[in-house]
Amino acid sequence: MGLLSNRVERSEVRPGDHIYTWRAVYAYSHHGIYVGGSKVVHFTRKKEVESSDSSNFISGLISQASSECPTFPDCGFQLADSGVVLTCLDCFLGNGSLYCFEYGVPPAIFLAKFRGGTCTIAQSDPSEVVVRRAMHLLQNGFGNYDMFEKNCEDFALYCKTGLVPVDEPGIGVSGQASSAIGVPLAALLSTPFKIFAAGPLGMATVTAGMYCAGRYITDIGVRKDVAKVEVENLSSHLGFRRVEDTESVNRSSDKVKKLLPLKRKRER
Numbered sequence: 001m002g003l004l005s006n007r008v009e010r011s012e013v014r015p016g017d018h019i020y021t022w023r024a025v026y027a028y029s030h031h032g033i034y035v036g037g038s039k040v041v042h043f044t045r046k047k048e049v050e051s052s053d054s055s056n057f058i059s060g061l062i063s064q065a066s067s068e069c070p071t072f073p074d075c076g077f078q079l080a081d082s083g084v085v086l087t088c089l090d091c092f093l094g095n096g097s098l099y100c101f102e103y104g105v106p107p108a109i110f111l112a113k114f115r116g117g118t119c120t121i122a123q124s125d126p127s128e129v130v131v132r133r134a135m136h137l138l139q140n141g142f143g144n145y146d147m148f149e150k151n152c153e154d155f156a157l158y159c160k161t162g163l164v165p166v167d168e169p170g171i172g173v174s175g176q177a178s179s180a181i182g183v184p185l186a187a188l189l190s191t192p193f194k195i196f197a198a199g200p201l202g203m204a205t206v207t208a209g210m211y212c213a214g215r216y217i218t219d220i221g222v223r224k225d226v227a228k229v230e231v232e233n234l235s236s237h238l239g240f241r242r243v244e245d246t247e248s249v250n251r252s253s254d255k256v257k258k259l260l261p262l263k264r265k266r267e268r
């Protein structure tokens, strides 16, 4: 694996590896966990999906890939209400090349990588733990697919590290989402940098610097607002966050208040 490319051969991939491939001419990468036996567990949209163009595009790619698999009869296994799917390596890659996501990367090398979503400073857990998490989520689901809050990269990052964000529910952990939102905005808003950005070359340099800095701050290995949540507790953890976001938490706490006096009476 070189500094500029994480490209690997199929024979080099081991169970528990976080692999990815570029889709739609390098517009975005698709991530998954290699679980052995030429199988990959990855996170996509649910089977029955919305009508927007981008979701049709993505689910179209996936169903097209998994519907007629010549290699494995059980390829494309997916629970009805889950976005987690098991396919063979061929269907995962489509016509794309195979890349391996790097863990435990030193900060200097992390910052030298230009493109978001190819490596992290966070350490990977042992491969058998990673495979167990992926298989558990295949059988239990991973919630709804969301490009910015929870996507295929977050799924793979979670399987590898067990880390989830705890108090900033709006910000996903993946490099793809953070480089898409954070950096162009930061580059536009920060006036001191515009002074240095005299020509197109200067602007490019500054933007690249901002890009890497933004990526560094949101990297899961650097962030302090992440916690290790074991896979058996993940659905309740995510469920708790979902309740917290809506107003139903007020309703349920009202219910609790009403119940409390009764409970005390019973105790007496």
Ligand SMILES: [Zn+2]
Binding pocket: 066, 069, 070, 071, 072, 075, 076, 087, 088, 089, 090, 091, 092
């Ligand atoms: Zn297949």
